[in-house]
Amino acid sequence: xxxxxxxxxxxxxxxxxxxxxxxxxxxxxxxxxxxxxxxxxxxxxxxxxxxxxxxxxxxxxxxxxxxxxxxxxxxxxxxxxxxxxxxxxxxxxxxxxxxxxxxxxxxxxxxxxxxxxxxxxxxxxxxxxxxxxxxxxxxxxxxxxxxxxxxxxxxxxxxxxxxxxxxxxxxxxxxxxxxxxxxxxxxxxxxxxxxxxxxxxxxxxxxxxxxxxxxxxxxxxxxxxxxxxxxxxxxxxxxxxxxxxxxxxxxxxxxxxxxxxxxxxxxxxxxxxxxxx
Amino acid sequence: xxxxxxxxxxxxxxxxxxxxxxxxxxxxxxxxxxxxxxxxxxxxxxxxxxxxxxxxxxxxxxxxxxxxxxxxxxxxxxxxxxxxxxxxxxxxxxxxxxxxxxxxxxxxxxxxxxxxxxxxxxxxxxxxxxxxxxxxxxxxxxxxxxxxxxxxxxxxxxxxxxxxxxxxxxxxxxxxxxxxxxxxxxxxxxxxxxxxxxxxxxxxxxxxxxxxxxxxxxxxxxxxxxxxxxxxxxxxxxxxxxxxxxxxxxxxxxxxxxxxxxxxxxxxxxxxxxxxx
Numbered sequence: 001x002x003x004x005x006x007x008x009x010x011x012x013x014x015x016x017x018x019x020x021x022x023x024x025x026x027x028x029x030x031x032x033x034x035x036x037x038x039x040x041x042x043x044x045x046x047x048x049x050x051x052x053x054x055x056x057x058x059x060x061x062x063x064x065x066x067x068x069x070x071x072x073x074x075x076x077x078x079x080x081x082x083x084x085x086x087x088x089x090x091x092x093x094x095x096x097x098x099x100x101x102x103x104x105x106x107x108x109x110x111x112x113x114x115x116x117x118x119x120x121x122x123x124x125x126x127x128x129x130x131x132x133x134x135x136x137x138x139x140x141x142x143x144x145x146x147x148x149x150x151x152x153x154x155x156x157x158x159x160x161x162x163x164x165x166x167x168x169x170x171x172x173x174x175x176x177x178x179x180x181x182x183x184x185x186x187x188x189x190x191x192x193x194x195x196x197x198x199x200x201x202x203x204x205x206x207x208x209x210x211x212x213x214x215x216x217x218x219x220x221x222x223x224x225x226x227x228x229x230x231x232x233x234x235x236x237x238x239x240x241x242x243x244x245x246x247x248x249x250x251x252x253x254x255x256x257x258x259x260x261x262x263x264x265x266x267x268x269x270x271x272x273x274x275x276x277x
Numbered sequence: 278x279x280x281x282x283x284x285x286x287x288x289x290x291x292x293x294x295x296x297x298x299x300x301x302x303x304x305x306x307x308x309x310x311x312x313x314x315x316x317x318x319x320x321x322x323x324x325x326x327x328x329x330x331x332x333x334x335x336x337x338x339x340x341x342x343x344x345x346x347x348x349x350x351x352x353x354x355x356x357x358x359x360x361x362x363x364x365x366x367x368x369x370x371x372x373x374x375x376x377x378x379x380x381x382x383x384x385x386x387x388x389x390x391x392x393x394x395x396x397x398x399x400x401x402x403x404x405x406x407x408x409x410x411x412x413x414x415x416x417x418x419x420x421x422x423x424x425x426x427x428x429x430x431x432x433x434x435x436x437x438x439x440x441x442x443x444x445x446x447x448x449x450x451x452x453x454x455x456x457x458x459x460x461x462x463x464x465x466x467x468x469x470x471x472x473x474x475x476x477x478x479x480x481x482x483x484x485x486x487x488x489x490x491x492x493x494x495x496x497x498x499x500x501x502x503x504x505x506x507x508x509x510x511x512x513x514x515x516x517x518x519x520x521x522x523x524x525x526x527x528x529x530x531x532x533x534x535x536x537x538x539x540x541x542x543x544x545x546x547x548x549x550x551x552x553x554x
Contacts, residue, residue, distance in 0.1 A: 008292075
């Protein structure tokens with residue numbers, strides 16, 4: 001039991017730190033150091049190799065965006081694939097749609113799921129939905145054995161593309177995604193901060209456009225990530241862009257139709273960044 | 278000349294730090310310590326008493342929101358008052374409107390203006406517009422001698438309401454604002470982070486509603502401030518809320534009509550906070 005200390009995450013020339021009251025979980029998995037800490041002001045936080053993944057106070061911005069944005073663009077999505085997302089927050093948001101019949105979550109690190117179920121019930125409650133099937137497997141390997149045209153929505157809710165996650169922005173990976181996606185399906189991936197991780201954004205955009213006929217980009221905010229402004233990229237085999245939901249998902253803290261339109265509205269700072277490719 | 282060090286700002290249980298390459302300005306004024314530092318990744322930054330006010334990389338989110346939001350709600354605004362805003366960024370955005378005939382900026386600390394003009398030309402370029410008149414004076418004192426019904430738009434671009442800036446969320450201050458505002462005018466103030474400064478948001482909202490018949494609240498993002506999600510509150514003597522601009526202000530990096538609608542769309546996390554008053 002700690003009386004009080006701090007955890008810091010440096011990203012290039014910036015640092016974010018949180019005051020910590022307690023360490024709830026700290027184990028080295030086959031892939032990374034998994035930590036869940038009790039913070040003073042931001043609820044419980046999960047760090048993977050020292051990088052902030054989730055804090056209970058503001059995780060809703062990220063999870064509502066990555067789940068409801070593609071779900072707002074596909075009519076009657078019934079089958080959804082989540083790659084990564086072992087904390088359960090994305091699945092929690094997807095479970096709000098009664099039309100969905102099956103949610104498959106493919107997380108490489110079982111330790112992340114185990115720690116989240118035990119210590120982050122606010123996000124991991126998504127796993128309680130009977131439509132959710134969990135595969136502890138590498139996303140790329142999963143996709144290689146997936147039948148073509150299987151999913152209405154595919155969500156890549158992974159870590160930054162370094163180390164074992166580097167594959168997540170590669171052209172080969174996007175080709176497997178494209179094969180697994182239905183003809184009117186939508187793929188979304190988090191793609192780093194357009195303020196702090198410019199190269200990651202540009203590389204994701206470039207590779208996505210090499211594979212998909214229709215690509216789109218959106219911004220949102222993730223207060224606890226470096227740069228705070230976040231990017232999401234979308235891809236489809238068909239033209240997309242219209243908001244299709246007739247009803248808003250329940251109990252959202254951030255999401256609404258006006259926010260969807262704004263996040264997709266291509267502000268100039270972001271268009272300029274991607275045009276520099 | 279520094280080789281490399283860090284500047285840190287703690288707000289409750291969170292810290293943000295920036296790597297610093299050089300100190301460009303550091304002087305104690307009658308009110309506060311004014312510093313302008315050259316950061317490694319975020320351009321030049323201005324700190325007042327150690328609190329981040331501006332960094333060149335992301336200041337556009339804040340300045341575009343606080344200027345274009347009220348300007349989008351008033352037809353043919355000709356006379357605008359800015360209280361605070363000594364870095365010039367808000368004035369720079371206002372100067373984009375050809376309809377505006379006069380912009381009066383009332384900044385208590387002449388040292389902030391002096392330092393900004395010398396070291397932050399990207400924001401302070403707003404002062405070059407011939408329609409801008411600068412008064413180095415206490416905002417409350419200025420308002421006491423202002424004629425009634427003088428301004429179409431009043432913008433409170435001040436520091437957090439502690440110390441000499443505490444007056445900026447008081448009922449008496451809002452009564453002076455109301456008197457100075459034209460009948461169809463709009464007042465906007467920054468009001469802290471709804472994620473990190475909940476009490477400040479609630480107090481501003483409460484006091485504004487004690488004075489004005491019509492109040493409204495909006496969110497935006499200020500990546501370099503504690504919490505990153507920011508709040509703005511608006512007030513008027515008349516009902517307001519419709520977007521009136523026929524043309525977007527030029528050279529905005531963030532602002533557009535969809536973003537205006539989203540920032541005014543009252544997401545549930547914010548409505549809930551203010552209902553706890």
